[in-house]
Structure formats: C-alpha cells, structure tokens
Amino acid sequence: MTLNLGKRLAPRPRRLPYPEPARTPEELQARLGREKVLLELAQRRNYSYDGIAMGATPALVVLPESTAEVVEVVRFARQRGLSVVPRGAASGLSGGAVPLEESIVVSFTRMTGLQIDPRARRAVAQPGVVTARIAEQARPYGLTYPPDPASFRTSTIGGNLAENAGGPLCFKWGVTGDYVEALEFVDFSGEVHRLERKAYDLVGLMVGSEGTLGLITGATLRLVPLPRHTRTLMAVFDEVGQAAEAVSAAIAAGAVPAKLEFMDRGCIRAVDSYLRLGLPREAAAVLLVDTDGDDPLVVEEELAWVAEACEGRGGRVRVARDAAESEALWRARRAISPAIAALKPKRLNEDIAVPRSSLPEVVRAIELLGQRYGLQVVQFGHIGDGNLHPNVLFDPRVDPEEKVWELLHEIARVALQHGGVLSGEHGIGLMKRDFMGEAVDPETLGALWAVKAAFDPQNRLNPGKVLPETNSQAR
Ligand SMILES: Cc1cc2nc3c(=O)[nH]c(=O)nc-3n(C[C@H](O)[C@H](O)[C@H](O)COP(=O)(O)OP(=O)(O)OC[C@H]3O[C@@H](n4cnc5c(N)ncnc54)[C@H](O)[C@@H]3O)c2cc1C
Known part of the structure; x- marks a missing residue:
C-alpha cells in the first residue's frame, strides 16, 4: 500500500529548478551552495551523535535553507540509494538523529524563519527555529507558546514536533502536538505535503513520528494569551512515595497546576551542590508547583489546594514570596541535567510515563531497583503527567555498561507492569527500539510497519529507529 498524499492534499507546488536530481555530492554542492553541503570527513563527523548516542559518520551532511532545497536533497538520496536522517539541535535523548548506515544527515539549523501573527494567534515556523524563540517572539503581543522542554534554549521546533516534546507546563497546557494547526513535510519521493487537522488527523500521525515518516519543513502553531498571574510553591517530603501521593491528592481536589515537577534526594543534593541555593538536602523528595491564570483569587485558591494536599501527605510547604524567589526555584529545576551530570562520569536517562495512580508504587520500586543493582539512580520528571x-x-571504569542497560530495562518493565509506556517524551528512537517487542503486541507492530511502508515504502527515512527490524517482515 502506498499513500498518495501528494495528489490529494498538496500537488507539487512549484516547477523544480533542475529537472533531474544531482548525480554526485559535488553537483549537489554546486546547486545548493558550498556552505550547505558538507563533504569533508572532519565536518561530517560532527553530525554522528545526539544527546545520548554515537552513530556512524554520515556519507554527506546537508543544511538546506528552504523546502525546495530539502526536495533537492531527497531526490539526490533516492537516486543514490542513500537513507536520510533528519536532525535538529541533536539534543534528543533516544538516539533518533544518529545515522546508522550510509546516509545523508539533513540538518535543519539554517531553516530558522519565524513569523508571529498576533491577530490570528499563530506562529508559522520553519523546523530549525529554536523552541524558546517562539514564546520570546510572541511575548510582546501578550501571547505565548507553552510547550517548554527543559532543553528549549537549544532544541528546535522540528525536533520537538518529531518527538512530540513535553515540558514542565505540559500538565495544564499540553505538549507540542496540542499546538499544531498545520504541518508541511517532504516525503521520500520528494513530494511536498501540507497537512491540516480537517479530516483524518494526519498531523497527529506525523507528530511524534521521530523522522521516520517524513521531513517536517514547516508548522503553523497555535499561540495562547499569557496568563496574568502565577504563584509558585515548593513542598518537601521525607519519603518519595508521599510526594507522588500528594500529586494525586492535589489533582483530586480540583487543582490543575501549570507546572508540577518532582525531584528526589539525589537530584536535590546534586542541584544544591551545583547552584548553592540552600535546598533541603535531607529531604527525600520535593515537588515544585506553579498555578497560573487570569484571576488572582483562583490562582491563590488552586495553590492552597495543592499546599493542603502536600501537607496532608506529610509535606512541608514553602510558598515563593515573589517572582525572584519563584525564579530561583525554577532555576533549580532547570539545573538538574548539568548538576547530575557532574556526579559521575556517565549517565543514562530513562523516560517512562505511568498512570498517576501508580506513581507512589513506581517511584518506590525504582528506588529499590537502584539499590539492588548497586547503582545510583536519581529520579525527576513532569510528575503531573x-x-x-x-x-x-555510573562510572564505566567500575560499573559494566551491560549492568546499567539491564537496570534501565528493568525500570522500563516496572512502567509496563503498571500500565505505563516506554517513552513519555524522549521517543523510542534507537535506544528503546529493541524493547518495542515487549511493549507492543505483534499485530500492532505489524500495523505500525504498514503505516511506515505507506509513507516510506523503501524504508529510507531514518531507518533503524522506532520499529524493531525483526518485525519488518510483517510489512
Ligand atoms: C538537558 C536536556 C533536557 C531535556 N528536557 C526535555 C523535556 O523536558 N521534554 C522533552 O520532551 N524532551 C527533553 N529533552 C530531549 C530533547 O531536547 C527533545 O527530544 C527535543 O524535542 C529534541 O529536539 P532537537 O531539535 O534537538 O532534535 P534532534 O535531537 O536533532 O532530533 C530528534 C528526533 O527528531 C527528528 N527530527 C529532527 N528534526 C526533524 C524534522 N525537521 N523533521 C522530521 N524529523 C526531525 C530526528 O530525526 C530525531 O529522530 C531534553 C534533552 C536535554 C539534553
């Protein structure tokens, strides 16, 4: 089965400047410009990794500036039998942007066009726009773009769309996919498609497809009014499970906090040593919570519900007096990654999501697993979701990496046993691909391969990611 989206939704929009694809990398370079086609080994090596994994050196790296140039690269790849690996800022934590075989890395960092339409409350972005820029550019109009992965100062909107990225604001405000009105992408036959959410939700299919179905070349994103009031609190707990219980209790009481973040003792100590903020080093866990809205009374009331729920589970609550104190607390949250990275030579980051009701059991079980394996595990996350x-x-000189991977798989199993999923927001990519067989039944895997084949019949778009190869026969 081959989807012919091109004919139905978006006929080839323009006459191509060159009737035939380029035949050699040098010819492609002559067409696009020297600075956009990297041929030197030393340059290409810089595109073989992401935030967690190292892959093969790509055969070619192309940095297009327009959708037409993306089409040109895809036509070249197709003609040469090469795969294409899309890449944003390479901050991904599942190996998604890592090339695995003879492939062309398409880096979108030169496609940085961004227009804000305040009347329509929309942003139109090219994929290489750095996430934080969207909210920054919308702010003068009293608008914002809420999805805020902790990496938002480096990640690109293309990478966020491909991973359906979330962030601290996701509990109340939703994740990347909730803000997409329309998407443009290029498929492996070089057709350009524009998808809107009018009938079948093909936008929803493309969001979170991790670069395996198409190359996203543009997006129309919904903006929302900036909330006028925000309050912040920190609740400190003597036991990790109590913090998780407080989350459920606060939500059951009717609170819909804008941000609801969790840090365990390891994180608290690491961040405190890193920033010297005077965080409660003896605590087993803290929750950081923001409530927001336009009515200050409602914002206060919600904060009071959260405070009550935390105190009811043994928490000690500190409400930030002003914006500066609130900023200091959130600085602590944003510093988790560099702070824990400073503790040991290496770390591997799991990313699971479980039903909220299972959280107390899950955080306790993970803590025990770390003790059983004799490895340091620290936990944090957007716990509201x-x-x-x-x-x-770990230290690879003393801790065998296989043991670390075994522990990570055990953690993922805890999530599955509690009705959770393998990935909350970082994607399956390369890191969890071989684990899909445990998480998804063979029929569903077969159906996923059928979708992949409909968009990319030759399996040339980011091959080796998301779907385990053993099931490719099901196509
Ligand atoms: C310190 C730190 C904190 C983080 N915090 C969060 C967080 O809070 N929430 C969260 O969700 N993630 C988080 N991440 C993970 C990461 O930042 C996100 O997954 C982000 O969306 C990746 O964006 P990127 O531009 O770096 O994409 P890349 O890493 O370059 O690519 C990610 C995936 O998207 C694909 N891709 C990239 N661009 C395109 C495109 N234009 N078309 C099609 N496919 C494309 C790639 O092939 C790859 O599969 C964090 C990472 C770090 C290092």
Whole structure:
C-alpha cells in the first residue's frame, strides 16, 4: 500500500529548478551552495551523535535553507540509494538523529524563519527555529507558546514536533502536538505535503513520528494569551512515595497546576551542590508547583489546594514570596541535567510515563531497583503527567555498561507492569527500539510497519529507529 498524499492534499507546488536530481555530492554542492553541503570527513563527523548516542559518520551532511532545497536533497538520496536522517539541535535523548548506515544527515539549523501573527494567534515556523524563540517572539503581543522542554534554549521546533516534546507546563497546557494547526513535510519521493487537522488527523500521525515518516519543513502553531498571574510553591517530603501521593491528592481536589515537577534526594543534593541555593538536602523528595491564570483569587485558591494536599501527605510547604524567589526555584529545576551530570562520569536517562495512580508504587520500586543493582539512580520528571526520568549514574571504569542497560530495562518493565509506556517524551528512537517487542503486541507492530511502508515504502527515512527490524517482515 502506498499513500498518495501528494495528489490529494498538496500537488507539487512549484516547477523544480533542475529537472533531474544531482548525480554526485559535488553537483549537489554546486546547486545548493558550498556552505550547505558538507563533504569533508572532519565536518561530517560532527553530525554522528545526539544527546545520548554515537552513530556512524554520515556519507554527506546537508543544511538546506528552504523546502525546495530539502526536495533537492531527497531526490539526490533516492537516486543514490542513500537513507536520510533528519536532525535538529541533536539534543534528543533516544538516539533518533544518529545515522546508522550510509546516509545523508539533513540538518535543519539554517531553516530558522519565524513569523508571529498576533491577530490570528499563530506562529508559522520553519523546523530549525529554536523552541524558546517562539514564546520570546510572541511575548510582546501578550501571547505565548507553552510547550517548554527543559532543553528549549537549544532544541528546535522540528525536533520537538518529531518527538512530540513535553515540558514542565505540559500538565495544564499540553505538549507540542496540542499546538499544531498545520504541518508541511517532504516525503521520500520528494513530494511536498501540507497537512491540516480537517479530516483524518494526519498531523497527529506525523507528530511524534521521530523522522521516520517524513521531513517536517514547516508548522503553523497555535499561540495562547499569557496568563496574568502565577504563584509558585515548593513542598518537601521525607519519603518519595508521599510526594507522588500528594500529586494525586492535589489533582483530586480540583487543582490543575501549570507546572508540577518532582525531584528526589539525589537530584536535590546534586542541584544544591551545583547552584548553592540552600535546598533541603535531607529531604527525600520535593515537588515544585506553579498555578497560573487570569484571576488572582483562583490562582491563590488552586495553590492552597495543592499546599493542603502536600501537607496532608506529610509535606512541608514553602510558598515563593515573589517572582525572584519563584525564579530561583525554577532555576533549580532547570539545573538538574548539568548538576547530575557532574556526579559521575556517565549517565543514562530513562523516560517512562505511568498512570498517576501508580506513581507512589513506581517511584518506590525504582528506588529499590537502584539499590539492588548497586547503582545510583536519581529520579525527576513532569510528575503531573506521570512522566518520570530515572537517571542511572555510573562510572564505566567500575560499573559494566551491560549492568546499567539491564537496570534501565528493568525500570522500563516496572512502567509496563503498571500500565505505563516506554517513552513519555524522549521517543523510542534507537535506544528503546529493541524493547518495542515487549511493549507492543505483534499485530500492532505489524500495523505500525504498514503505516511506515505507506509513507516510506523503501524504508529510507531514518531507518533503524522506532520499529524493531525483526518485525519488518510483517510489512
Ligand atoms: C538537558 C536536556 C533536557 C531535556 N528536557 C526535555 C523535556 O523536558 N521534554 C522533552 O520532551 N524532551 C527533553 N529533552 C530531549 C530533547 O531536547 C527533545 O527530544 C527535543 O524535542 C529534541 O529536539 P532537537 O531539535 O534537538 O532534535 P534532534 O535531537 O536533532 O532530533 C530528534 C528526533 O527528531 C527528528 N527530527 C529532527 N528534526 C526533524 C524534522 N525537521 N523533521 C522530521 N524529523 C526531525 C530526528 O530525526 C530525531 O529522530 C531534553 C534533552 C536535554 C539534553
């Protein structure tokens, strides 16, 4: 089965400047410009990794500036029998942007066009726009773009769309996919498609497809009014499970906090040593919570519900007095990654999501697993969404990496046993691909391969990611 989206939704929009694809890398370079086609080994090597994994050196790296140039690269790849690996800022934590075989890395960092339409409350972005820029550019109009992965100062919107990225604001405000009105992408036959959410939700299919179905070349994103008031609190707990219980209790009481973040003792100590903020080093866990809205009374009331729920589970609550104190607390949250990275030579970051009701059991079980394996595990995450990031910290000179991977798989199993999923927001990519067989039944895997084949019959778009190869026969 081959989807012919091109004919139905978006006929080839323009006459191509060159009737035939380029035949050699040098010819492609002559067409696009020297600075956009990297041929030197030393240059290409810089595109073989992402935030977690190292892959093969790509055969070619192309940095297009327009959709037409993306089409040109895809035509070249097709003609040469090469695969294409899309890449944003390479901050991904599942190996998604890592090339595995003879392939062309398409880096979108030169496609940085961004227009804000305040009347329509929309942003139109090219894929290489750095995420934080969207909210920054919308702010003067009293608008914002809420999805805020902790990496938002480096990640690109293309990478966010491909991973359906979330962030601290996701509990109340939703994840990347909730803000997409329309998407443009290029498929492996070089057709350009524009998808809108009018009938079948093909936008929803493309969001989170991790670069395996198409190359996203543009997006129309919804903006929302900036909330006028925000309050912040920190609740400190003597036991990790109590913090998780407080989350459920606060939500059951009717609170819909804008941000609801969890840090365990390992994180608290690491961040405190890193920033010297005077965080409660003896605590087993803290919750950081923001409530927001336009009515200050409602914002206060919600904060009071959260405070009550935390105190009811043994938490000690500190409400930030002003914006500066609130900023200091959130600085602590943003510093988790560099702070824990400073503790041991290496770390591997898990990314699971479980039903909120299972959180107390899950965080306790993960803590015990770390003790059983004799490895340091620290946990944090967007706990309002049931999203946890247990990180295993280790020293490869003394801790065998296989043991670390075994522990990570055990953690993922805990999530599956509690009705959760393998990935909350970082994607399956390369890192969890071989684990898909445990998470998804063979029929569903077969159906996923059928979708992949409909978009990319030759399996040339980011091959080796998301779907385990053993099931490719099901196509
Ligand atoms: C310190 C730190 C904190 C983080 N915090 C969060 C967080 O809070 N929430 C969260 O969700 N993630 C988080 N991440 C993970 C990462 O930042 C996100 O997955 C982000 O969306 C990746 O964006 P990127 O531009 O770096 O994409 P890349 O890493 O370059 O690519 C990611 C995937 O998207 C594909 N891709 C990239 N661009 C395109 C395109 N234009 N078309 C099609 N496919 C494309 C790639 O092939 C790859 O599969 C964090 C990472 C770090 C290092």
